[in-house]
Amino acid sequence: MxxxxxxxxxxxxxxxxxxxxxxxxxxxxxxxxxxxxxxxxxxxxxxxxxxxxxxxxxxxxxxxxxxxxxxxxxxxxxxxxxxxxxLGGTLAELNLARRPAVILMVGLQGAGKTTTAGKLARHLAGRGKKPLLVAADVTRPAAVTQLEVLGRSIDVPVHLPGALTDPVAIAEAGLARARAEERDVVIVDTAGRLHIDAALMAELEAVKAAVRPDEILLVVDAMTGQEAVAVAERFHAALTLTGVILTKLDGDTRGGAALSVKAATGVPIKFAATGERLDALEPFYPDRMASRILGMGDVLTLIEKAQAEVDEQKARELERKLRRAEWTLTDFLDQLRQLKKMGPLEELLKMIPGVGARLGQIQVDEKQLARLEAIILSMTPEERERPEIINYSRRKRIAAGSGTTVADVNRLLKQFEEARKLMKQMAKMGGKKGKGPRGFKFPFPFP
Structure with a gap:
């Protein structure tokens, strides 16, 4: 990582x-x-x-x-x-004051530009914006289809080239559609190349002149290291970039690009892509990234992820159950699923202060969550509510149904019972106020 x-x-x-x-x-x-x-x-x-x-x-x-x-x-x-x-000092936010604001996505082929355009559209839609994606990359085979599929999966419309083959005309038509449909953000996906050449830059300069973008974001593969700095310098010289998006920060990369791009070019890093999932795009907070690099964790981002994925009504219901010592395996299953939505377990552990530096000593098994989920799903509704009725024959059936062993089922039931005992003790100590010793409150979303 x-x-x-x-x-x-x-x-x-x-x-x-x-x-x-x-x-x-x-x-x-x-x-x-x-x-x-x-x-x-x-x-x-x-x-x-x-x-x-x-x-x-x-x-x-x-x-x-x-x-x-x-x-x-x-x-x-x-x-x-x-x-x-x-790393930039403070968060550099997008300039979306104009309506519609135009974001031009540029970069070399293979950096993840089209996927990142989809991630950015999803990010903005989740914050109340009405984005329109424009497929202006008519050079790479299947680029238009890829963006169309991405748009459908995140419920964001995509303006297709149709019979047009000129990226400038496509971008202009997309902007006109956005105005007609009262969209407030236009994200233009442009063509990339395997290397920077005069034809690529001339095409991008023409698109820039036609749509007058509010943001020109360079998508850079963090795995390219110092080469990312050279790419950023050349794009900035030709187009005057307003920001950088680093991709593949979850890969086997040493991270030098993140520490070099802003200092070498003066262009702020605005987002970081930390996975393949369409929700794996984070605003780039320099202070939080510095904290992660030094192994101090990133509690604020962890809290934001939890707030984004936790169902508030379910959290209140769970709090009520915990106070009454009524926590069941069904509740545990709900929490497992919320945890999976927040992203890879290893990335979440890195955000906990003191863990990041020692993560190499910790065996992180992502498949364990799937095994626990399979075991619980192999139980009947009554068994999830009353695990004490699960005798040996039931355990054999559950193990067979989940593709695990009886020992795995025993381990889960033992750990769950220990956790439930702890919850009962907390409930007794907290009394009616639902607090434990010294004002301890039940932690959410995970007990």
């Missing part, structure tokens, strides 16, 4: 630093050498690393820092602040 190696290297450098108590300049210099190597191995541009390390050292070797009660923590804070600044 992105930044995994970098996070591990930085965490180890900070661990050694914390173990020294009082720090000397030599201690800081040793830590900075390790940080510099970690950044370079993560494919961060040399042009970015050198001044970054210089700024960190300048702040870290000051007398106030070295003589403070917790100098190592101060150094970590300095590194964090510099990473936030390197």
């Amino acid at each position: 992105a930044f995994e190696s970098l996070t591990a290297r930085l965490s180890e450098a900070f661990r050694r630093l914390r173990g020294r108590g009082r720090l000397t300049e030599a201690d800081v210099d040793q830590a900075l050498r390790e940080i510099r190597l970690a950044l370079l191995e993560a494919d961060v541009s040399v042009k970015v690393v050198r001044p970054l390390i210089g700024r960190i050292r300048e702040k870290a070797v000051g007398a106030e820092i070295l003589k403070s009660l917790n100098p190592a923590q101060q150094v970590v804070k300095i590194v964090y602040d510099e990473l936030v600044d390197l």
